[in-house]
Amino acid sequence: MATDDDHKAATEFPFNPNAPMAEPPGLQGDQVHQCETCGGGVIFTGPALSENCPYCNGSVVLGIEDKAYATMALVPFRVDQKYATNRITDWVSRRFAAPNDLASFAAEGRVANIYAPFWTFDSREAIEYWASYTTGSGDNRRRHHVSGKMDVYFDDLLVPASDHVTPLIRDGILHDFRPEYLRPYRAGYLAGFAAERHTMPVRKGLRLNAQDKDLLIRNKIRKRVGKRNTQVDRYRTDTTGIHYRRILLPVWILHYSYRDKPKKVVVSGIDGRTFGERPFCPWKLAGYSAILTTLVMALGLVWGATGIL
Structure with missing residues (x-):
């Protein structure tokens, strides 16, 4: 064909x-x-x-x-x-x-x-973001705030x-x-x-796409910041170049x-x-759980007996 x-x-x-x-x-x-x-x-x-x-x-x-x-x-x-x-x-x-x-x-x-x-959907996103991340612990725990701009293309x-x-x-x-x-x-x-x-209509499709796009944008911002435990506080984006x-x-x-x-x-x-x-079989789940528990306990006893712990 x-x-x-x-x-x-x-x-x-x-x-x-x-x-x-x-x-x-x-x-x-x-x-x-x-x-x-x-x-x-x-x-x-x-x-x-x-x-x-x-x-x-x-x-x-x-x-x-x-x-x-x-x-x-x-x-x-x-x-x-x-x-x-x-x-x-x-x-x-x-x-x-x-x-x-x-x-x-x-x-x-x-x-x-x-x-x-x-x-x-394709689109170009000009994004401005505000994010934060934490370093240290206890009395040395600090919250850092960062901001920036980035361009993202969705294909x-x-x-x-x-x-x-x-x-x-x-x-x-x-x-x-x-x-x-x-x-x-x-x-x-x-x-x-x-x-x-x-x-x-296409407009409804774009609305349905907004939730997925929000998750992808937040992940890209976290990657750009490059710090563990980054939290995206907010962002705004200018969307252009929409194709469908x-x-x-x-x-x-x-x-x-x-x-x-x-x-x-x-x-x-x-x-x-x-x-x-x-579906799951409850009896099999219970059996597997019991086996895993027994193995963990046995491993703990072995480690204790050899003085590793």
């Missing part, structure tokens, strides 16, 4: 937060299926038609056609269902202190696919463009994104897969239930990175 225009998929679009919104959503020509449990709206193309929501496994019903923003690009599924299922099986088998019957419950689950909506920060993209799904895809994998959006890529359209993309990213999701508690295992459709939710 490669074309001579594939390189254009990585194109980023400028955004001026001070300008009026100039891109109204439009009808995409797709019939939306609405989840009765989580409220997610997804489209099914070709044989992907399902009675269950890819996000939460709830029942879906045919809904009204909704307006959405045009998808600019996507990363096609690079991992098929067989490989994803093998990754899930391997992930489940490696869980520490898992119940003995976890694998059988997971095997009875349903594997769904979804093209989940994301933004990528391709990934932000979920849907309330239904949970932290688990986000983490399952976050580290796998590479712009060179992007392809221009074509409906043919969706054949056999579910997808959720972009329904949020509206993209779809591929995810496999296993929905299973353990003792009537729903859980998920997420596999990145890009490279198979796997994250998940799992």
